[in-house]
Amino acid sequence: MHIAVLVKQVPDSEATVQVKADGSGVEIEDRYTLNFFDSLAVEEALRIKGQGGDVVVTIITLGGQKGVEALRTGLAMGADQAVLLDDPAFAGGDEYATAMVLAAALKGMQVDMILCGKEAFDDSSGVVGPLVAEFLSMPSVTSVVKIQLAPDKGSALIEREIEGGKEVIKVSLPVLLSAQKGLNEARVPPVMGVMKAMRAEIKKLDLAAIGLPATVVGRAGSKEEILRYHRHPQRPAVTMLQGEAADIVRQVVGLLKEEAKVI
Amino acid sequence: MAGAVWVFAEHQEGKIRKTSLELLGKGRQVAGEVGAPLIAMLLGSGVDALAQELTTYADTVYHWDDPAVALYNSEIYCQIIAELAHKEQPQIFLAGATFLARDLFPRLAGRLKTGIAVDCLNLELEEDGLLVARRPLFGGKALADVVCRQGRPQIALVRPNTFSLPDAQGPAHGTVVRLPVGVDPAHVKIQVLEVSRPPKERLDLTEAEVIVTGGRGMKAAENFRLLEELADVLNATVGATRGVVDSGWRPHGDQVGKSGKTVSPKLYFAVGVSGAIHHVMGMDTSKVVVAINKDVQAPIFQYADYGVVGDLFEVLPLLTKEMKQGTGKG
Numbered sequence A: 001m002h003i004a005v006l007v008k009q010v011p012d013s014e015a016t017v018q019v020k021a022d023g024s025g026v027e028i029e030d031r032y033t034l035n036f037f038d039s040l041a042v043e044e045a046l047r048i049k050g051q052g053g054d055v056v057v058t059i060i061t062l063g064g065q066k067g068v069e070a071l072r073t074g075l076a077m078g079a080d081q082a083v084l085l086d087d088p089a090f091a092g093g094d095e096y097a098t099a100m101v102l103a104a105a106l107k108g109m110q111v112d113m114i115l116c117g118k119e120a121f122d123d124s125s126g127v128v129g130p131l132v133a134e135f136l137s138m139p140s141v142t143s144v145v146k147i148q149l150a151p152d153k154g155s156a157l158i159e160r161e162i163e164g165g166k167e168v169i170k171v172s173l174p175v176l177l178s179a180q181k182g183l184n185e186a187r188v189p190p191v192m193g194v195m196k197a198m199r200a201e202i203k204k205l206d207l208a209a210i211g212l213p214a215t216v217v218g219r220a221g222s223k224e225e226i227l228r229y230h231r232h233p234q235r236p237a238v239t240m241l242q243g244e245a246a247d248i249v250r251q252v253v254g255l256l257k258e259e260a261k262v263i
Numbered sequence B: 001m002a003g004a005v006w007v008f009a010e011h012q013e014g015k016i017r018k019t020s021l022e023l024l025g026k027g028r029q030v031a032g033e034v035g036a037p038l039i040a041m042l043l044g045s046g047v048d049a050l051a052q053e054l055t056t057y058a059d060t061v062y063h064w065d066d067p068a069v070a071l072y073n074s075e076i077y078c079q080i081i082a083e084l085a086h087k088e089q090p091q092i093f094l095a096g097a098t099f100l101a102r103d104l105f106p107r108l109a110g111r112l113k114t115g116i117a118v119d120c121l122n123l124e125l126e127e128d129g130l131l132v133a134r135r136p137l138f139g140g141k142a143l144a145d146v147v148c149r150q151g152r153p154q155i156a157l158v159r160p161n162t163f164s165l166p167d168a169q170g171p172a173h174g175t176v177v178r179l180p181v182g183v184d185p186a187h188v189k190i191q192v193l194e195v196s197r198p199p200k201e202r203l204d205l206t207e208a209e210v211i212v213t214g215g216r217g218m219k220a221a222e223n224f225r226l227l228e229e230l231a232d233v234l235n236a237t238v239g240a241t242r243g244v245v246d247s248g249w250r251p252h253g254d255q256v257g258k259s260g261k262t263v264s265p266k267l268y269f270a271v272g273v274s275g276a277i278h279h280v281m282g283m284d285t286s287k288v289v290v291a292i293n294k295d296v297q298a299p300i301f302q303y304a305d306y307g308v309v310g311d312l313f314e315v316l317p318l319l320t321k322e323m324k325q326g327t328g329k330g
């Protein structure tokens, strides 16, 4: 069985992000990490491998040097091999163009299952995974919190989160599943794993290798265009209430009624 | 004539979801501006009454009425909607950013070879009918205005509670068009076996107007009773931080934050919550925030409108009592 995991290196949640004064772009502090949901996806692939049988876990990313870091983290956790999709032509692509490249690369890999994150911390779209599945004509299930593979590995029982509950779905393989919090707890890469990952060979694929025309990748192949960036609107300064509890409670209820007019 | 404006009408337990109504209101405005009809998409079995209800908002209601679409199935839904979109070429397609829509619409975008903007916080039209969608990036640290120049329809999924509900329903003016569901089951690889949603009196966090969230300062699962009591008075939904969920005090579905739910209520209480950035990213578009914390230095106060410095075990019962009196429920 071959499981591919889509991973992305994203700015850490604590990294500062500054919108340029003219709104033309953002400046991101150089603190990056493997996308949280992708770490759950890697963990799940390793969990399935751990159940026995002949399972190969390949992690794959589209990205430059930052992408290599995501791959090394996945390898350190225990993935078998890593693929980096890197080419100047891929630059500036939106989710659509990214999925196009990932799907083209996955086409030749004979995968039985693709795992990805529910969404990337940077764009919070959750679009790349289902698009990859669509381009590969395979079913997809998002926000997955449980995966139970049938003994013959031809299908799986999936639980996915929905508002206030869950859905139980039976799906045939190959399938793409996106990992939601609750699926598992990602392991911390063991020191031995980290050492091994540093030396591991990373396979690189460029535009020519995946056989797509330059017109369908990167900025040229994108559907969405960012016109401008804005700062998050600032909340007015906080009104602090201190003192006798009964007093401040009365004050806050008064303010919510008279000033904020929300109750 | 340019294509229509479509709105996906999601329903749950015999009711059109609030977020869909919000989008029907916004869709009406957008349709007016581009001079196109507003069409509601309804899939479901035994929901004729909802089709009728939708005619008060939309000019046309497309209703697929068939047991095959009684439960959401991404493959069936995608196939039948894509087929109609190919035929009718809508210019804009709006939906609430729900679990269903976030599962379905990315695939639909792929099939229709068009773009999609998810979790939008605003929509505006340029003169040429180009839809400018405002989306949060980096957990809301930046916002981006995005447009889709290549491909139609322009798809936008909007964060629930972003637009207000349309004005009180007018008289029914639209027509219902029933459409057959022609899906070959052999091509369907997904089977939905069960949808379990424990009955709840409260709205889901994503749609709630008022949320009272407890953090690790609540100390134990049973203390959430104090928050439940406040929630009762305010008709609110109870949320939790990751610290609380990971301690097993509340279920995963209650988590607010970057790795939980993104919420946008009118009023948000953060009680015994420190205000870690991961949490703030999930609640910072709340209109009014009240923080209750005994530590005057807690970062949550930077993201609040009103900061109550005090011991939550003392403050909460008093607050519930005061709210009861203040809102006439006492």
Ligand SMILES: Cc1cc2nc3c(=O)[nH]c(=O)nc-3n(C[C@H](O)[C@H](O)[C@H](O)COP(=O)(O)OP(=O)(O)OC[C@H]3O[C@@H](n4cnc5c(N)ncnc54)[C@H](O)[C@@H]3O)c2cc1C
Pocket (backbone or CB within 6 Å): A036, B214, B215, B216, B217, B218, B240, B241, B242, B243, B244, B255, B256, B257, B258, B259, B260, B261, B271, B272, B273, B274, B275, B276, B277, B278, B279, B282, B292, B293, B294, B295, B298, B310, B311, B312, B313
């Ligand atoms: C990748 C990643 C994703 C994450 N995603 C999320 C997420 O989605 N949501 C989320 O919430 N967190 C998330 N976190 C965790 C986050 O970083 C914080 O650890 C968490 O939010 C802290 O929870 P807390 O505020 O309940 O607890 P604490 O930080 O322990 O804060 C407890 C607060 O309660 C106050 N307090 C204690 N006793 C009292 C009392 N008697 N009266 C009044 N106040 C009192 C304290 O002063 C303190 O400020 C994530 C972390 C990571 C690394």
Ligand SMILES: Nc1ncnc2c1ncn2[C@@H]1O[C@H](COP(=O)(O)O)[C@@H](O)[C@H]1O
Pocket (backbone or CB within 6 Å): A006, A007, A008, A035, A037, A038, A060, A061, A062, A063, A095, A098, A102, A115, A116, A117, A118, A119, A120, A121, A123, A124, A125, A126, A127, A128, A129
């Ligand atoms: N550049 C990329 N390379 C590999 N996988 C990606 C990339 N971008 C997104 N993904 C995967 O798709 C998921 C959803 O991303 P997004 O649609 O950007 O929110 C992520 O959690 C990853 O698993």
